[in-house]
Amino acid sequence: MAARVLDLTLHLLDRQVVDQDGGLVCNVDDVDFLVPDDGSPPYVVELLTGPAALGPRLGGLLGRWWVSAYQLLGQRHDREPDRIPYQLVTDVGSAVTVARTRAELGIHPGEDRAREYLVDRLPGAGHESG
Amino acid sequence: MRAADLLGADVLGPDGRRLGEVLDIRLVQDGPKLGGSRALSIQGLVVGTRRTASHLGYDRAGVRGPALVAAVARRLSAGNRFLPWVEVAELTAGTVRSAVSELIPVPDLPDQP
Numbered sequence: 001m002a003a004r005v006l007d008l009t010l011h012l013l014d015r016q017v018v019d020q021d022g023g024l025v026c027n028v029d030d031v032d033f034l035v036p037d038d039g040s041p042p043y044v045v046e047l048l049t050g051p052a053a054l055g056p057r058l059g060g061l062l063g064r065w066w067v068s069a070y071q072l073l074g075q076r077h078d079r080e081p082d083r084i085p086y087q088l089v090t091d092v093g094s095a096v097t098v099a100r101t102r103a104e105l106g107i108h109p110g111e112d113r114a115r116e117y118l119v120d121r122l123p124g125a126g127h128e129s130g
Numbered sequence: 131m132r133a134a135d136l137l138g139a140d141v142l143g144p145d146g147r148r149l150g151e152v153l154d155i156r157l158v159q160d161g162p163k164l165g166g167s168r169a170l171s172i173q174g175l176v177v178g179t180r181r182t183a184s185h186l187g188y189d190r191a192g193v194r195g196p197a198l199v200a201a202v203a204r205r206l207s208a209g210n211r212f213l214p215w216v217e218v219a220e221l222t223a224g225t226v227r228s229a230v231s232e233l234i235p236v237p238d239l240p241d242q243p
Contacts, residue, residue, distance in 0.1 A: 005173065005240055008133055008155040033131045033172070041215045042131060043161035043169035056134040087165025 006092065013057075016095045017047065017084065025102045026082065029053035046083045047096070049107065053081035082107045131221075139224050141177045141213060143231040150177040152226060153210065156237075175218070175226065176236055178210035212236045 006012065008031065017025040026049040033042035084098055084105055091097040098105070133155060141149045154176035161169030211233030213226070220227035 002240070003168070004159040006157055006170070007176065007239060008157060009137070010154065010239075012157075013133065031133045033133070035131050041161070041171040041173070043164075043171035044157065045164070045169070048132065053132075056132065057137070085164075086169065089165070089167075 011092065012096065015092075017049070018095045018097055019101045020090065020097060020099060021101075023101060025084075025098060025100075025105065026050070026107050028096060029081065030057055031086075032083070044086050046085055047089070048081040048083055050081045135223075136175070136221075136226070139226050141175070141226045141228055143228050144219070145231060147231065149213075149228060149231075149233060150179045150209075150211065152176070153178045156212070172215045174212050174214040176210055177213050177233055210236050 012031065013028055015028050017028060019025055028047050029050065030048040030053040031044045032046040032048055034045045035042045082105070084100075084107075088098045088100055088105075089096060090099050136152050136155055139152045141152060143149050152175050156173045156176060157170040158173040159168050159170055161171035163169070212235065213228050213230075213233050217229045218226060219229040
């Protein structure tokens, strides 16, 4: 059987990560590659999430502001992203499924504070659209 | 190395001529064993000059959508090319140096499960 082929931005980046019960874990904001010393192709070893992962993708001044804004809103005092080892990924489909819950992975709740202060205050945030 | 280090990086030919920028990273699941499956290793880079339409996948993945949208997206991404990873000569901050001056058409993606 041929090995699976996919494109990073089409099939992996910005996808929701869920646990095996369908519970929300995070979004895939970036990935980390290991670059082998023997010259073989780099391969994905970690999924990265959080403002410190998304900021570099936005790039430039906007990216730096993004990271700083989340530091103010959340409880983070470091600039490192949350990391999910790729060996915990069990499926890549419309969502990425991992074999741990968000709590087990220790994914930072900083985004919840941003949601509380920004998203939840938008008109209509409290009910589904008709 | 993060994907953010590659995405948007300038791609230069062996003579220094700019070939485009990295729009996407093609992965194939044939890397070392990680957990219960093989790792996603880099097969090559999708290189182009117009980022807008490429993210929709009309140029690579047989995405079906409104005919007019598809036609415009394909027109915008007609110049996209593919740089196999074996032809990457050098990686420096923000730049990918290709060992070849002519890139190949972007291979279609197989249907996703």
